[in-house]
Amino acid sequence: MSQGPARRGNEKHKRIDRRSWLKAIGVAGAAGLAGCSGGGGGGGDGTSQSGGGNGSNGSQPSNATNGSALGGDGNETGNQSNETSSGGVPEVGGTYSTITSSSPETLNPLYNTEDGAGDLISYALDLGYGFRPGTEYFPRLYDMTTDQGNVWVAKLRENLEFGGDYGEVTAEDFVYQITELHQSEWAATADASSWPSEVNVEATGDYEFQIELPNSNALYPETYDPLLYPIPMELMQPYVEEQNADGLRQDEELLGLGFAGNMGAYTLDSRNRSSSLTYKRNENYYLRDAEGVPERFSEAPYFDTLEVQIVPESQSRLAALEAGETDSASVPFNRVSKFRNLERTDVYVIPQPYNEVCVYNMRDNGWNAGPGNLFRKKKFRQGLGCAVNKQRLSKGVFRGFADVEYTWQPQWSKWYPDDNSNIMQFGTGDLYGPEATQSRIKEAISDTDYGYSGGNLKNPNGETVTLSLYHSAGQPTERSMADFIAQEFKQNAGINVEVSAIQGAQFSREYWQQQIPDNPDQYEWSEGSNNAGPREVTSANPWDMTVVFGLNTYPLNPTTASVFFQKDSAYNPYGYYPSWNASELFERASNATSEEELQPIFNEIFAKISEDQPMGMLAFPADTIGYATGINGPQENFFSEWDFSAWYRNG
Amino acid sequence: MGLGWYITRRVGWAFIVTFIIVSITWALLAAAPNPEIAQAATQVALQGGDPADAQAAAERARELRGLDAPLYQRYIDYVTGVYTLDWGWSETRSQPVIQAILGALYYTAQYSIPWTLLVIIIGPMVGLYSSATQYSWKDHLATGFAFFGYAIPNFFFGIILLLIFGVELGWIPVIYNTGVPVFSLENARQLAVPVFVLVTGSIGGIMRVSRNESAAFMNADFVKTANAKGVSKLRIYARHVLRPTMVPLSTTMISQLLYLFVGSSLLVEIVFGIPGIGRLSYRAIIAQDTSVVLGFTLFFTFVATIANLLQDITYTVLDPRIDFDDR
Numbered sequence: 008m009s010q011g012p013a014r015r016g017n018e019k020h021k022r023i024d025r026r027s028w029l030k031a032i033g034v035a036g037a038a039g040l041a042g043c044s045g046g047g048g049g050g051g052d053g054t055s056q057s058g059g060g061n062g063s064n065g066s067q068p069s070n071a072t073n074g075s076a077l078g079g080d081g082n083e084t085g086n087q088s089n090e091t092s093s094g095g096v097p098e099v100g101g102t103y104s105t106i107t108s109s110s111p112e113t114l115n116p117l118y119n120t121e122d123g124a125g126d127l128i129s130y131a132l133d134l135g136y137g138f139r140p141g142t143e144y145f146p147r148l149y150d151m152t153t154d155q156g157n158v159w160v161a162k163l164r165e166n167l168e169f170g171g172d173y174g175e176v177t178a179e180d181f182v183y184q185i186t187e188l189h190q191s192e193w194a195a196t197a198d199a200s201s202w203p204s205e206v207n208v209e210a211t212g213d214y215e216f217q218i219e220l221p222n223s224n225a226l227y228p229e230t231y232d233p234l235l236y237p238i239p240m241e242l243m244q245p246y247v248e249e250q251n252a253d254g255l256r257q258d259e260e261l262l263g264l265g266f267a268g269n270m271g272a273y274t275l276d277s278r279n280r281s282s283s284l285t286y287k288r289n290e291n292y293y294l295r296d297a298e299g300v301p302e303r304f305s306e307a308p309y310f311d312t313l314e315v316q317i318v319p320e321s322q323s324r325l326a327a328l329e330a331g332e333t334d335s336a337s338v339p340f341n342r343v344s345k346f347r348n349l350e351r352t353d354v355y356v357i358p359q360p361y362n363e364v365c366v367y368n369m370r371d372n373g374w375n376a377g378p379g380n381l382f383r384k385k386k387f388r389q390g391l392g393c394a395v396n397k398q399r400l401s402k403g404v405f406r407g408f409a410d411v412e413y414t415w416q417p418q419w420s421k422w423y424p425d426d427n428s429n430i431m432q433f434g435t436g437d438l439y440g441p442e443a444t445q446s447r448i449k450e451a452i453s454d455t456d457y458g459y460s461g462g463n464l465k466n467p468n469g470e471t472v473t474l475s476l477y478h479s480a481g482q483p484t485e486r487s488m489a490d491f492i493a494q495e496f497k498q499n500a501g502i503n504v505e506v507s508a509i510q511g512a513q514f515s516r517e518y519w520q521q522q523i524p525d526n527p528d529q530y531e532w533s534e535g536s537n538n539a540g541p542r543e544v545t546s547a548n549p550w551d552m553t554v555v556f557g558l559n560t561y562p563l564n565p566t567t568a569s570v571f572f573q574k575d576s577a578y579n580p581y582g583y584y585p586s587w588n589a590s591e592l593f594e595r596a597s598n599a600t601s602e603e604e605l606q607p608i609f610n611e612i613f614a615k616i617s618e619d620q621p622m623g624m625l626a627f628p629a630d631t632i633g634y635a636t637g638i639n640g641p642q643e644n645f646f647s648e649w650d651f652s653a654w655y656r657n658g
Numbered sequence: 659m660g661l662g663w664y665i666t667r668r669v670g671w672a673f674i675v676t677f678i679i680v681s682i683t684w685a686l687l688a689a690a691p692n693p694e695i696a697q698a699a700t701q702v703a704l705q706g707g708d709p710a711d712a713q714a715a716a717e718r719a720r721e722l723r724g725l726d727a728p729l730y731q732r733y734i735d736y737v738t739g740v741y742t743l744d745w746g747w748s749e750t751r752s753q754p755v756i757q758a759i760l761g762a763l764y765y766t767a768q769y770s771i772p773w774t775l776l777v778i779i780i781g782p783m784v785g786l787y788s789s790a791t792q793y794s795w796k797d798h799l800a801t802g803f804a805f806f807g808y809a810i811p812n813f814f815f816g817i818i819l820l821l822i823f824g825v826e827l828g829w830i831p832v833i834y835n836t837g838v839p840v841f842s843l844e845n846a847r848q849l850a851v852p853v854f855v856l857v858t859g860s861i862g863g864i865m866r867v868s869r870n871e872s873a874a875f876m877n878a879d880f881v882k883t884a885n886a887k888g889v890s891k892l893r894i895y896a897r898h899v900l901r902p903t904m905v906p907l908s909t910t911m912i913s914q915l916l917y918l919f920v921g922s923s924l925l926v927e928i929v930f931g932i933p934g935i936g937r938l939s940y941r942a943i944i945a946q947d948t949s950v951v952l953g954f955t956l957f958f959t960f961v962a963t964i965a966n967l968l969q970d971i972t973y974t975v976l977d978p979r980i981d982f983d984d985r
Contacts, residue, residue: 106833110941113752253747262752280751281762281933282836316833318931322817327832330825512944 096306097655099288103638104314106324106333110280115261116236117188117196128236129651130286130313131264131271133294135161135235136228140646142421142563144228146299148176148237148270156223156600159233163214166293170268171260173239178216182208183240193250201232225599229564239266269293272308272652286313294652301650309655328352328633335641338633340406340484346633357630358419358645361557362412365476365492365623367391370521370542370582372549376474377466379455382551385586388620390447392433393440394499395492400434401626404487409628411435414617415571417627419645420562422609429614434625444499463501473503474551477518480508488625489554504552511555518550519580532575541574542582560627562645565609569593572621581622587615661974668970672963677737679959683952684736688729740956746949750942755953758938763957766923766934768840769849773856781861782907785868786895789876800865808862816855816929823851834931852930856923867910872903905977912965 111124116132119125133147144151149161167176188194189202202208207219218233227233238261246255260266264275270293273286288311294304316333318324328336331351338346338354346352367373367382374380381387397411413432416423424430432438445459452458456467463471474496478489486508493504509518520536521544527533530540561567570578572589592612599605617624634641640654641647727735739745745755788800824832831848838844875881876899884894924936935954942950 110751112750112945115752257747257752279761279836279933280753280758281937282765282834282931316931317933318833319937320817320928320931323820323832323929323931326817326820326825330828330832332832 096303097309097639099306099309100311101656102312102314103310103654103656104316104333105335106316106318106327108317108319108321108324108337110317113256113262114264114275114278115256115258116264117184117194117198117238117261118256120197127284127315128264129271130273130315131275131289132236132267133270133272135233135237137649138229138563138646139649140642140644142229142646145649147294148235149181151228151233153227156225156227157220159218159220159227160211161216161218161233164293164297165214166296167237167270168268168291168293169237169239169270170266171239173241173266173268176237176268176270177213178210179213180237180240181235182210182216184235184238184243187247188243188255191247191250194246194252194255198235201230201234222598223600224597225601225605226564226566230567237270242266273313276312282317284315284317286315288312292652301653303650303653307653309653325633328635331635334635334638336633338631340408340628340631343406343408343631351636352633353636353641354631354633355641355643355647356408357632357643357647358410358417358627359630360417360420360560360562360645361627362415362417362560362624363409363488363554363626363628364556364558365391365395365625366553366556366581367622368550368552368581369584370545372545373551373582374474375549375551376472377457377468377470381451381455381457383584384451385619386447387451388623389431389433389618390444390451391496391500391623392431392620393438393443393447395434395495395623395625396439397434397625400488400491404484404491405626405628408631409626412624412627414613414624415560415568416565416609416613417560417562420560420565422562422565422606422613424610424613426610429610429617431614431617433617433620439499441499445501448500459501461501463503471501471503473505476504476506476552476554477509477514477550478506478554479511479514484628485554492552492554492623509555514550514553514555517547518553519546519556521546521580534575534577534579538575538577538579542584546580565612566593566596569597572616583621585615585621586619589615664974665971668967672967676956676959676963680737680740680956681733683955684733687736687948687952688732745953745956748942748947748950748953750945750947750950755949758950759935759953759957762933762935762938765836765932766927766936768845769852769856769926769932769934770923772849773853773860776853776857777860777864778911780857781864781911782868782900782903784861785865785870786872786900786903788865788869789872789899790891790895792873792876801869803858804862804865807858807860810858811925812855812859813925813929815858816852816926819851819855820929834933836933848930852926852932855926864907864911868903868907871906872899875899875902901976905973908969908972908976912969 107123109123111119111121111127113119114124114128116128119128135148136151137145137147139145146164148167149163151159151161153159161178161181163176163178163181168174169176185202185208188196189198190204190206205221208216210216218227220227224230242258242260243255246252246258255261263278264271267274269289269291271289272292272294274289276285276287278284288308292307294300295307297304316327318327321339324333324336325338325342325346327333328338328346329349329352343354346354367388369380369382371380374382397413401407401409401411410418411434413427413430413434414423437443441462448464449459452464457472458465460469466472476489476493478485486506489506493506496502496504521539523536523539524530524533524544527540530544532538533540533544558571559568569589570576572583572585573579573593574582574584589612592608592615596605596608596612599608632641637657638654639657640651743756745759747753748755748758751758784800784804788797791797820830820832823829829847830851834848835844838848878898881894881898884898889898923934924940926932927934927936928940935957938950939954941947942954
């Protein structure tokens with residue numbers, strides 16, 4: 008099941024990984040499924056690779072209680088040194104155990120599309136690069152440089168060895184993978200969408216290859232498009248010759264990561280698909296001898312064994328954390344204070360990029376309360392934006408472990424405008440309450456037969472407007488959020504909201520995704536089931552509003568978020584037509600050659616988004632992860648586990 | 659016609675029944691659209707390919723999966739696959755289906771065999787005892803125990819016991835460890851609570867049926883006669899009451915255990931993190947992993963058919979009045 012821009016679910020990792028960036032299309036169902044399986048509150052499941060970042064050694068995690076929930080700032084560079092207090096390198100030994108809720112579908116790096124599985128793979132096989140706190144590029148297998156942003160050169164480390172008889176890693180392995188698999192029609196790899204045919208890749212030396220883009224892209228690494236796993240060319244060749252995708256998918260070496268050689272901190276030792284994975288320390292981990300990496304990697308990793316237990320039941324996972332049987336597990340918001348008070352656990356609040364949104368259906372089967380779809384009017388959406396108190400939502404529903412959202416970026420993102428005077432802060436201050444709400448709605452309905460009577464919005468038949476709002480079944484936090492929205496809409500907008508629970512996958516399939524028209528050519532665009540055409544193309548069932556999906560705001564490279572705001576993009580299930588020139592602005596952002604050039608463009612984009620209110624943008628809940636005290640490494644930062652292989656246990 | 663011929667016929671019939679079910683599942687599968695084909699076409703479409711490319715991709719996918727072969731060929735391949743245990747590939751687990759099922763069964767058997775044995779032994783015994791001491795405090799206690807086990811949801815009960823014995827007292831591990839030997843104290847320790855939860859959950863029905871069924875025989879003439887002849891109480895209960903009680907009870911037992919096998923075991927497996935057949939099937943259904951769903955459908959078909967066969971044979975052994983000649 009793929010993970011992408013749309014996702015919610017406490018049982019899934021909420022990090023931005025490469026899949027999240029890559030998969031801009033066709034992934035809403037995953038969000039639903041993730042949502043279905045979750046319990047209430049709390050973030051990832053403890054094996055997330057994104058959290059942590061800049062805390063000080065052994066410090067108590069922040070005790071966020073209101074509004075500003077996020078303990079860490081993605082822009083901070085972090086001051087932690089993982090060395091022991093005596094200044095030496097930590098001792099190697101012991102076991103690090105973590106716990107996750109579900110078994111991955113596959114560990115085949117070429118076909119994995121799940122965050123959780125990505126973490127499991129990453130223990131035994133590093134990806135090409137990563138980011139440190141402050142969005143600082145961290146070269147793992149290769150460094151990437153560019154002059155103008157259209158030709159990027161990837162330079163490999165020279166101490167990379169595959170396992171088995173595959174020998175050393177060369178540029179040719181990567182080039183072959185890109186050209187013969189990702190750019191092929193038959194292989195349908197997870198990375199296929201990252202490597203369109205117009206991207207030219209060629210080896211320019213044994214340890215160097217270059218990627219030539221059709222347009223310049225100053226934030227190309229941040230898109231995660233050039234992020235690759237190393238796969239031996241000899242392993243791929245037989246499947247390439249036969250164009251055998253099933254064989255490639257089912258290859259035992261790929262599934263068992265046996266080819267990983269020295270490119271993972273640990274080696275996969277055993278795997279029981281439903282219950283556990285065990286890894287052993289890799290004595291030859293390449294980062295130990297790598298140049299330009301912090302000293303603490305010199306003996307990494309510091310655990311002899313790494314265990315990942317798969318336990319589907321949330322209470323059982325928490326019991327394991329409490330009993331000391333695991334070193335990390337996700338903690339629901341309502342249990343954070345308990346686990347903070349336990350001697351043997353700490354809870355870290357780790358910001359993540361998925362937002363809580365109330366999506367309005369602007370397609371023809373949306374707004375079932377009367378004639379004319381009022382969601383299509385900017386003023387009406389602004390009115391709805393004034394109806395929900397975001398600070399109370401954060402405090403009440405998310406127990407303070409969420410920051411309010413005004414536009415499509417968390418405030419810790421380096422791209423969030425420094426001067427936010429142009430960001431309209433709907434839902435707080437003067438932009439909250441019945442007056443702010445109803446004045447805007449009245450303006451929006453001035454040319455219609457809708458009207459207010461007795462504080463209620465009436466449709467032309469004189470009936471109070473009643474809208475449906477769907478949330479994922481089995482998600483208590485989401486249910487609370489839906490109830491809160493319903494209450495606020497009633498109180499401030501005079502609109503009745505009927506809250507309904509639904510399985511995420513069912514909502515995705517029957518409500519969110521449109522039915523592909525028989526003749527797509529008759530429409531101006533038809534981009535697949537998440538935007539199968541203009542507003543007249545609809546899903547099988549009508550719906551008004553939903554909170555089923557949390558959407559990725561892509562804080563490292565917001566240009567990736569363009570799909571959410573263009574009417575003919577690959578991801579527009581809600582039928583949003585921007586009242587601003589989204590295509591042009593995002594195009595400018597894509598073509599910018601420097602970060603300095605980008606910032607003013609993003610400032611403008613985020614101001615426009617906040618003003619246009621394409622959907623109710625409500626909050627950024629954090630992940631709350633419990634760790635055993637004494638685990639040195641986790642930090643309250645978006646880039647938390649960038650140095651996971653250098654974590655160790657105190658004492 | 660003897661018992662041997664009867665069993666042979668019943669086995670033959672069981673084979674035919676499974677064959678019919680296998681054929682029906684094939685027909686249903688053949689009639690259903692294959693999501694992987696649609697996915698292949700969508701993939702091309704999303705990459706900007708034209709409709710002809712998407713069609714070609716769908717054809718290629720169809721070809722790779724052998725779906726372009728004539729129907730009869732596909733049917734023969736399928737049936738051959740089923741009976742040679744080649745049940746396909748699980749997309750959600752990235753392993754052959756038969757491996758997934760056997761792997762899960764290995765763990766399910768570890769708690770379901772003791773569970774079944776305990777239920778079969780304790781259930782009728784408690785029921786019989788309850789019936790023998792009808793309306794006494796012992797009967798009420800046994801009835802209370804039965805209803806408690808029946809009423810309290812296994813899921814909830816399991817969590818409570820886990821918190822008490824795992825977290826508070828530390829007597830049992832919270833996380834199930836697949837690495838321990840099957841016949842070891844450690845394994846017995848980690849399976850004790852799941853088995854206890856299942857036994858209390860399923861013993862109620864069997865105990866009540868055995869109590870009510872045996873009550874009918876407690877005052878029967880043959881029991882009175884045995885009493886008058888001075889036969890010991892134990893012998894009366896075991897030979898004269900339990901035996902006829904077991905005939906209707908065996909039906910209840912088999913159907914209930916089969917039902918519980920799927921329902922209760924799933925919940926217990928989720929709470930205790932046991933990677934058994936319940937979790938496998940549940941996840942396969944949620945993830946729409948058709949191969950695995952089909953796999954355990956076949957598995958349960960075989961199990962149910964064999965259970966039915968055993969039940970019929972049990973009847974004839976337990977009650978000589980049941981004649982198998984005409985059946």
